Amino acid sequence: MTARYRAEQVGSLLRPPELLQARAAHLEGRLTREELRSIEDRSILHALEKQRELGLGIFTDGEMRRGSWLTDMADAVEGFVPQKVELEWKGPGGGREGSTALAAGAKLRKVRKLTGHEMPFIKKAAPGAFKITVPAPSNFLVASYKAGITDTFYPTYGEFLEDLVEIIRDEIQWLVTEGATYIQLDAPYYSHYLDPRQRERMQQAGRNPDEEFDEAISGDNSCLEGVRDITLALHICRGNSRSRWYTEGGYEAIAENLFGRLDVDTFLLEYDTARAGGFEPLRLVPRPKNVVLGLITTKEPKLESQDELRRRIDKAARHMPFENLAISPQCGFASVAAGNLLSLDDQWRKLELVVDTALKVWGQV
Numbered sequence: 001m002t003a004r005y006r007a008e009q010v011g012s013l014l015r016p017p018e019l020l021q022a023r024a025a026h027l028e029g030r031l032t033r034e035e036l037r038s039i040e041d042r043s044i045l046h047a048l049e050k051q052r053e054l055g056l057g058i059f060t061d062g063e064m065r066r067g068s069w070l071t072d073m074a075d076a077v078e079g080f081v082p083q084k085v086e087l088e089w090k091g092p093g094g095g096r097e098g099s100t101a102l103a104a105g106a107k108l109r110k111v112r113k114l115t116g117h118e119m120p121f122i123k124k125a126a127p128g129a130f131k132i133t134v135p136a137p138s139n140f141l142v143a144s145y146k147a148g149i150t151d152t153f154y155p156t157y158g159e160f161l162e163d164l165v166e167i168i169r170d171e172i173q174w175l176v177t178e179g180a181t182y183i184q185l186d187a188p189y190y191s192h193y194l195d196p197r198q199r200e201r202m203q204q205a206g207r208n209p210d211e212e213f214d215e216a217i218s219g220d221n222s223c224l225e226g227v228r229d230i231t232l233a234l235h236i237c238r239g240n241s242r243s244r245w246y247t248e249g250g251y252e253a254i255a256e257n258l259f260g261r262l263d264v265d266t267f268l269l270e271y272d273t274a275r276a277g278g279f280e281p282l283r284l285v286p287r288p289k290n291v292v293l294g295l296i297t298t299k300e301p302k303l304e305s306q307d308e309l310r311r312r313i314d315k316a317a318r319h320m321p322f323e324n325l326a327i328s329p330q331c332g333f334a335s336v337a338a339g340n341l342l343s344l345d346d347q348w349r350k351l352e353l354v355v356d357t358a359l360k361v362w363g364q365v
Contacts, residue, residue, distance in 0.1 A: 009060060014347050236270060250277020
């Protein structure tokens with residue numbers, strides 16, 4: 001039996017200024033690894049206490065030890081090489097900008113646990129049930145398979161996916177043996193398969209988005225094989241860097257396969273703006289799977305109207321059972337360490353709204 005939470009959160013939280021300054025000092029060689037770890041510990045303990053005060057039922061360390069939601073993969077796995085790319089972000093300060101992506105430039109080799117520096121501390125410190133977030137293998141089919149680089153070592157997507165699956169499966173199995181009861185796969189790159197613009201780009205590059213999407217689901221399922229009696233979740237968003245986004249489109253294009261085939265208990269879905277489309281695709285979520293409605297935005301400080309949130313929950317319940325719904329922010333507050341464009345107080349008010357809405361709607365968190 002897996003646990004059900006009505007007041008959810010995706011994972012990352014805003015880093016306090018002390019931690020941001022400490023990480024910068026560590027990168028410049030002015031602070032030791034041990035000194036940084038001590039400040040990370042304090043930041044996590046403070047975040048856990050705030051979550052307890054707000055009444056959340058599921059806790060997170062806020063990904064305080066990460067530079068971004070993907071940092072653990074980059075740090076724990078050899079074979080990724082930096083590659084300059086140009087991304088077209090939308091939102092505050094959006095536009096085309098140069099960035100660095102992780103391309104697979106050699107055979108991948110896991111050299112340490114992705115979450116080995118996170119799990120022991122939150123297991124000891126969390127006031128209650130906690131979740132651990134892990135990047136889904138599916139992300140790297142889109143983000144890290146680069147023609148002329150990756151195909152030297154992995155001639156096909158399938159061969160690349162096999163190694164990714166082995167790495168993530170090993171991590172998940174280790175987390176289970178260590179006592180994790182809630183594991184969330186972060187899979188924002190599924191949104192590329194629902195965005196007409198991104199699908200066209202894939203096709204122009206000689207890729208078949210439908211076949212690739214099919215492989216992505218199979219890969220994510222493979223890393224979950226044999227995992228029982230814990231909560232398994234998958235989160236999808238459309239990009240979340242400094243309050244900007246990258247993809248757009250409703251879930252309809254991928255809903256039947258995504259909801260029907262993925263072997264998870266719970267989907268945490270972005271639903272804070274019209275970019276995510278309507279709730280109609282939720283009719284394709286099979287029972288007894290749950291959907292956490294990401295109705296509260298982490299991209300701006302304005303607090304949502306609770307009446308409007310309740311109306312939107314009622315609309316979603318027209319398409320799937322009310323008892324299988326929950327509420328959360330649409331994504332984390334800091335998918336990259338610099339965080340989104342709102343304050344710590346804004347963040348806590350939004351999480352307080354999540355809790356209060358869940359209590360009023362379902363009578364529990």
